[in-house]
Amino acid sequence: MKIAVVGATGLVGRKIINLCEEYFESDVQYSLYASSKSAGSELTINNRNIVVQELNEKNILNFDLVLFSAGGERAQLYAKSFVDKGAFVIDNSSAFRMLDDVPLVVYGVNEEAITKSTKLISNPNCTTMGLVMSLKPLHDAFVLKSITPTSYQAVSGSGTRAVESLEKELTLSDNLLSDYSEGFYGQPVAKNVIPVAGNLLENGYSDEEMKFVNESRKILSMKNLIVEPSNARVGVKTGHGTFCSAVFENQVDVGSAINLLSQFDGVEYWSDKLATPLDAEGQNNVLVSRLRQGLSSNKILNFWVVSDNLLKGAALNAVQIAKHVSTL
Ligand SMILES: NC(=O)c1ccc[n+]([C@@H]2O[C@H](COP(=O)([O-])OP(=O)(O)OC[C@H]3O[C@@H](n4cnc5c(N)ncnc54)[C@H](OP(=O)(O)O)[C@@H]3O)[C@@H](O)[C@H]2O)c1
Structure with a gap:
């Protein structure tokens, strides 16, 4: 399985990385994205150092899952490109939360709103x-x-x-x-x-x-x-x-x-x-x-x-x- 964390260097992104280590098998392949400021820095997942890439249209590859925590503006610009390449995208910003065709999901409360055809899911306000x-x-x-x-x-x-x-x-x-x-x-x-x-x-x-x-x-x-x-x-x-x-x-x-x-x-x-x-x-x-x-x-x-x-x-x-x- 291939997972991307977008906004990997942020407060939320770093927590996502820690939790992914706990929730997913250690053979998952990770890609990490942030702004140009962090490009080239390294973060560790499952004892492997992974180089952070700049988020831009050219760098978007195909993933199974994308966890997006880089603000609404970046989500508006890039989340759909990840979806178009076949990923399920879970976005932490408010960009898509109120769209009728995007489930807004609190796991444990309404995860039944997600179906097999869902491709973009919004994480609610904290x-x-x-x-x-x-x-x-x-x-x-x-x-x-x-x-x-x-x-x-x-x-x-x-x-x-x-x-x-x-x-x-x-x-x-x-x-x-x-x-x-x-x-x-x-x-x-x-x-x-x-x-x-x-x-x-x-x-x-x-x-x-x-x-x-x-x-x-x-x-x-x-x-x-x-x-x-x-x-x-x-x-x-x-x-x-x-x-x-x-x-x-x-x-x-x-x-x-x-x-x-x-x-x-x-x-x-x-x-x-x-x-x-x-x-x-x-x-x-x-x-x-x-x-x-x-x-x-x-x-x-x-x-x-x-x-x-x-x-x-x-x-x-x-x-x-x-x-x-x-x-x-
Ligand atoms: N903090 C919370 O409690 C909370 C709760 C719910 C939802 N959220 C949402 O989660 C998102 C992230 O919040 P946060 O608290 O983690 O913020 P943060 O600590 O400020 O981190 C922001 C992340 O976005 C990246 N970023 C900024 N500009 C970018 C660009 N142009 N291209 C690519 N990446 C860029 C940053 O990369 P650099 O380090 O390279 O700048 C960093 O990884 C926001 O949408 C926020 O609304 C936050």
Whole structure:
């Protein structure tokens, strides 16, 4: 089997490489792509050094699977060329997520959306993915009506440059003041909370908030799901957390909800300790805690969910899909 990792040198690409070693046989042939800046550098897979190639039209060969994590612009330019050469492409960007003929898949929730004729699959937004993992077992039992998710998003969700910027801000210690504008977000994120994640749109919501709306509906096949989203960027390196208030058609039961979450593959319910981003970092599972019944209605559940945005939010889901596709 031949696998290409596009954006191999990035935060997500490096995790994909580690997970491929775990999920696929060691005789897989890998090709690695990144920008011209990284061309010629080497990364190690299964103890073999592989030279990173520049992504351009001339370098595109035929592969069985392509895991693409190089941003929407590159995906728009090149993903279809890989497909045309016969590959299944799994893209981490938002470029194709809302296209009707492209499945948007959270492995464990809706992988049945992939068929043998599927050639291009979108990996959902990292925050939405963690949230949907926790909503799925609750929806199956109580039937979702509306959700109000408020996320606290880590800087690694914005890529390598944002992490470097956070690290620099942390070195400034008490000299980091609110008027600091040289960092990735234009205002300090270290030791801080910026009350928006993503770019603001004309409707006053950010593009990240609208991903909660549109992607949750598509993944759960609920075009009428009511979603009232808010996102913040916080001075956390890795691990997106979300408080969610979920309203259901049916009466809920906290004990049953906790059991359902605990039994759902890929989710853990933490009752003895409050799950934080630091707990989630490096974990494949999505962690849920603080589940309570609503104060105003017995059809409401309020809870906290946190997951590693680079794993179940990106690389892990992509590799799980790749493994699934390889068995079709
Ligand atoms: N970080 C997350 O939590 C997360 C979650 C879900 C989805 N995603 C998506 O995953 C993708 C990658 O994110 P990331 O966090 O890994 O970003 P990153 O750390 O900034 O890495 C970006 C990757 O894209 C490559 N790249 C940049 N320009 C390129 C070009 N012109 N041609 C070829 N390759 C190019 C980079 O190569 P060089 O090193 O050579 O520049 C690097 O390998 C993005 O689409 C992002 O939206 C990220």
